[in-house]
Amino acid sequence: xxxxxxxxxxxxxxxxxxxxxxxxxxxxxxxxxxxxxxxxxxxxxxxxxxxxxxxxxxxxxxxxxxxxxxxxx
Amino acid sequence: xxxxxxxxxxxxxxxxxxxxxxxxxxxxxxxxxxxxxxxxxxxxxxxxxxxxxxxxxxxxxxxxxxxxxxxxxxxxxxxxxxxxxxxxxxxxxxxxxxxxxxxxxxxxxxxxxxxxxxxxxxxxxxxxxxxxxxxxxxxxxxxxxxxxxxxxxxxxxxxxxxxxxxxxxxxxxxxxxxxxxxxxxxxxxxxxxxxxxxxxxxxxxxxxxxxxxxxxxxxxxxxxxxxxxxxxxxxxxxxxxxxxxxxxxxxxxxxxxxx
Numbered sequence: 219x220x221x222x223x224x225x226x227x228x229x230x231x232x233x234x235x236x237x238x239x240x241x242x243x244x245x246x247x248x249x250x251x252x253x254x255x256x257x258x259x260x261x262x263x264x265x266x267x268x269x270x271x272x273x274x275x276x277x278x279x280x281x282x283x284x285x286x287x288x289x290x291x
Numbered sequence: 292x293x294x295x296x297x298x299x300x301x302x303x304x305x306x307x308x309x310x311x312x313x314x315x316x317x318x319x320x321x322x323x324x325x326x327x328x329x330x331x332x333x334x335x336x337x338x339x340x341x342x343x344x345x346x347x348x349x350x351x352x353x354x355x356x357x358x359x360x361x362x363x364x365x366x367x368x369x370x371x372x373x374x375x376x377x378x379x380x381x382x383x384x385x386x387x388x389x390x391x392x393x394x395x396x397x398x399x400x401x402x403x404x405x406x407x408x409x410x411x412x413x414x415x416x417x418x419x420x421x422x423x424x425x426x427x428x429x430x431x432x433x434x435x436x437x438x439x440x441x442x443x444x445x446x447x448x449x450x451x452x453x454x455x456x457x458x459x460x461x462x463x464x465x466x467x468x469x470x471x472x473x474x475x476x477x478x479x480x481x482x483x484x485x486x487x488x489x490x491x492x493x494x495x496x497x498x499x500x501x502x503x504x505x506x507x508x509x510x511x512x513x514x515x516x517x518x519x520x521x522x523x524x525x526x527x528x529x530x531x532x533x534x535x536x537x538x539x540x541x542x543x544x545x546x547x548x549x550x
Contacts, residue, residue, distance in 0.1 A: 266373060266536055273533040277472045280479030287304055 228290040235282035242275035298496040302489035307411055307482070326409045333395045333409070337388075366390050366535065374539035375546065382542055385426075386535050389419065393477065394531035400484055401523045408527075411481040413474060420474035423538040428466075431545030440545070465544075473537060480530045484523045491516040 250268045254261040309325045344359035352360055366387040371379035396415065400408030409415050431440040445461050446454065495512035498505040 266370075266540075269529075269533055269536055270540055273476060273537060274472070277476045280476055280483065281472075283483050284475055284479045 226290050228286040232282050232286045235286075236279050239275050239279035239282075242278070243272060246271045246275060298493050298500075300493055300497040302486060302493055306489060307407070307485070309407070325405075325407065326412060329396070329399050329405065329407075329409050330415070333392065333399070337391050337395060362391065363387050370532075370535050370539050374536060375543045378546060379539065379543075382539065386539060389423075389538065390531055390535045393419065393534050394528065397481060397527040397531055400481055400488075400527060401520050406488065407485055408481040410477055411485050413478040416474040416477040419477070419534070420470045423473060423541060424470040427538070427541040427545045430542055434546050444545070469541060473534065477530055477534055480526055484526055487519055488516055488523070491519060 246268060250264060253264060311322060311324050312328060341359055344355040348356060363383070367380065367383035370390070371383040371386050373379075375382060393410070396410045397408050399405050400411065428440075431444065434440070435443055444465055445458050447457055447461060449457055491512050495509035495516070498509040498512060
């Protein structure tokens with residue numbers, strides 16, 4: 219007997235779509251923490267680039283949310 | 292008082308289309324809604340705040356003047372000058388306005404009772420992104436001269452045989468993706484934030500209604516709502532900052548002399 223599953227596959231799709239940006243954001247902050255640990259005086263210098271990198275990567279996850287609603291079936 | 296029984300559980304996009312405010316319209320009329328009201332209140336608050344704090348500027352600032360000066364100083368020194376360089380001072384007033392406007396608009400998303408940000412409708416971020424887009428192209432064209440700017444923006448210093456590949460990529464990323472991603476980033480953050488708060492608030496009611504075993508857990512759901520409101524505060528400030536920094540960085544790219 220098969221159980222009936224109802225709902226939108228967009229939920230699964232978004233879960234999958236969030237993997238990449240998740241890894242990407244993790245890489246950005248790991249690089250920032252490492253560089254700051256190695257060279258504490260560079261922390262202010264690199265911070266704007268951290269946020270730019272973070273924002274660019276995060277946009278992918280957010281596109282996932284937006285398109286999940288647009289193409290939800 | 293809202294009855295717990297008729298709270299619809301999975302929140303949908305429809306929840307963002309609020310009914311119009313009474314004196315100006317009837318059902319299904321979106322000319323004057325909460326969103327419109329919030330927009331005007333935001334603009335009014337920012338104008339009044341800066342007028343009041345700067346009415347009689349003193350050498351030793353008062354508390355209010357100090358707050359206004361630190362906001363302007365933050366954007367001017369930490370965003371405009373850090374990103375663009377000494378020329379960034381020219382852009383500091385616009386960037387400060389942009390920062391304050393986005394911050395205030397976003398903050399409505401977590402102000403109790405109000406709890407929706409106008410920026411969760413893509414129209415507002417889209418207009419802001421268009422302003423940034425037009426601005427960085429105009430600034431670049433004025434600085435380098437029209438054709439030279441596009442040459443500078445589209446043709447990276449690379450061997451000639453790789454250029455057919457690079458030019459379309461540069462065009463795509465600079466002139467198509469930038470405004471689009473600016474708008475969508477801000478919109479989706481506010482949209483997702485509102486959705487998240489709705490899920491946990493309405494989820495609490497849904498569990499209360501479900502059965503006696505689930506009912507106590509509705510408290511957990513509402514505590515999560517409060518915790519997420521604090522997370523949203525972080526996101527709100529971060530998105531206002533990111534939008535401003537990215538605008539500054541695009542202007543910097545347009546003004547850069549050589550790669």
